[in-house]
Amino acid sequence: MSEAPSASNAKSGSNAAAFDASRPAPRHVAIIMDGNGRWAAGRGMPRVEGHRRGVEALRRTIRAAADIGIKVLTIFSFSSENWSRPAAEVGELMGLLRRFIRNDLAELHKSGVRVRVIGEREGLADDIGRLLIEAEELTKANQGLTLVVAFNYGARQEIARAARRIAEAVAEGRLEAAAITPDTVSSYLDAPDLPDPDLIIRTSGEQRLSNFLLWQSAYSELVFLPVHWPDFDRAALEAAIGEYHGRERRFGGLVAKTGS
Numbered sequence: 001m002s003e004a005p006s007a008s009n010a011k012s013g014s015n016a017a018a019f020d021a022s023r024p025a026p027r028h029v030a031i032i033m034d035g036n037g038r039w040a041a042g043r044g045m046p047r048v049e050g051h052r053r054g055v056e057a058l059r060r061t062i063r064a065a066a067d068i069g070i071k072v073l074t075i076f077s078f079s080s081e082n083w084s085r086p087a088a089e090v091g092e093l094m095g096l097l098r099r100f101i102r103n104d105l106a107e108l109h110k111s112g113v114r115v116r117v118i119g120e121r122e123g124l125a126d127d128i129g130r131l132l133i134e135a136e137e138l139t140k141a142n143q144g145l146t147l148v149v150a151f152n153y154g155a156r157q158e159i160a161r162a163a164r165r166i167a168e169a170v171a172e173g174r175l176e177a178a179a180i181t182p183d184t185v186s187s188y189l190d191a192p193d194l195p196d197p198d199l200i201i202r203t204s205g206e207q208r209l210s211n212f213l214l215w216q217s218a219y220s221e222l223v224f225l226p227v228h229w230p231d232f233d234r235a236a237l238e239a240a241i242g243e244y245h246g247r248e249r250r251f252g253g254l255v256a257k258t259g260s
């Protein structure tokens, strides 16, 4: 079982620069919270313990992100493909979401966090559907960090949902097929008002997007950290932002727009 380095040793690439708090933070950071199972297995613990410790890492990360000045934090908490895991693990992940909302919503609200949810609601247990709505409704006027929970989320599914709604609009005469642009597609996604992610972080050393924000990530900077998610902390987040600040963003043009 491979052991990942600790978060304090989480620098990942040749462009890694020291975190500089005086530079503007990336506006939108999205995280693939990977490695819970390996973290647990490496310690002889059941996988669920890795997920539980993952929730603690999530709490630390929300606090750090707000403090650093990130405006939008998107977390991949349950993918459309995660249903294929053993029923017991799926049940544990659903239970963790329930407990996270029940235990943490008041505190998130007090801290000014606005909760948004992306993903397919159909097929979720009724009480989970209600909790997601409650979290969004309670916090909808908050002006602090926007926490986007990607739950039962898959990017291809999201794009297919958008395509379906676009087709309906064309069929009903509300939209001209010839007028469909990339901006039109963006406007039919699950959270069309949010900016695309500037930075996508994946923990645990895997280097792929795994059906996460495929449309929105066209010009995102990707940072892969060797740390497993339960060990993620502010130092790891700052290491990823330091690497982001060292990147040149050209958006297909010639003029570098250094990571803001």
Ligand code: FPP
Residues within 6 Å of the ligand: 033, 034, 035, 036, 037, 038, 039, 051, 052, 054, 055, 058, 076, 077, 078, 082, 093, 096, 097, 098, 100, 204, 229
């Ligand atoms: C990937 O680790 C992580 C997940 C599939 C779930 C992420 C969930 C949490 C961090 C906790 C739940 C949070 C909320 C808000 C409900 P993995 O199990 O794929 O790890 P492995 O690749 O090492 O097996």
